[in-house]
Amino acid sequence: MTLLRVLLVLLSAGLLVAIIQAFGAAAFFASFAEVAANPWGFVGLLDLYLGFVVFAVLLVLFEPNRGLAIGLVVATFVLGNLVSLVWLAWRLPLLARRIRG
Numbered sequence: 001m002t003l004l005r006v007l008l009v010l011l012s013a014g015l016l017v018a019i020i021q022a023f024g025a026a027a028f029f030a031s032f033a034e035v036a037a038n039p040w041g042f043v044g045l046l047d048l049y050l051g052f053v054v055f056a057v058l059l060v061l062f063e064p065n066r067g068l069a070i071g072l073v074v075a076t077f078v079l080g081n082l083v084s085l086v087w088l089a090w091r092l093p094l095l096a097r098r099i100r101g
Contacts, residue, residue: 001092008089015082052076055084062095063087 022031035041056073063069076083088095 001096005089005092008085008092012082012085012089015080015085019082048080049077052080052084055081059084059087062091062098064094 022028036045056076059072059076060069063072072083072087
């Protein structure tokens with residue numbers, strides 16, 4: 001499980017680097033509009049945000065701290081899977097225990 005947690009942290013660091021590079025290379029809202037204007041781009045964004053909803057449901061069900069859960073749900077819709085990767089790396093032992101019973 002430790003290896004998986006390290007992998008999740010590394011993936012989140014890679015995503016953070018990609019986000020920082022993208023902000024330096026292009027305007028966020030203009031790029032978002034270009035992607036959304038393309039039919040497959042729209043489908044990709046729809047899929048992404050539906051994934052955020054699924055993660056938000058799991059977060060609310062499994063995060064013991066309700067206030068933190070609400071804050072992380074909001075953060076997920078702003079920061080994306082950076083939040084889900086970090087939270088999963090942090091809570092993986094708890095999730096494993098709860099799922100296994």
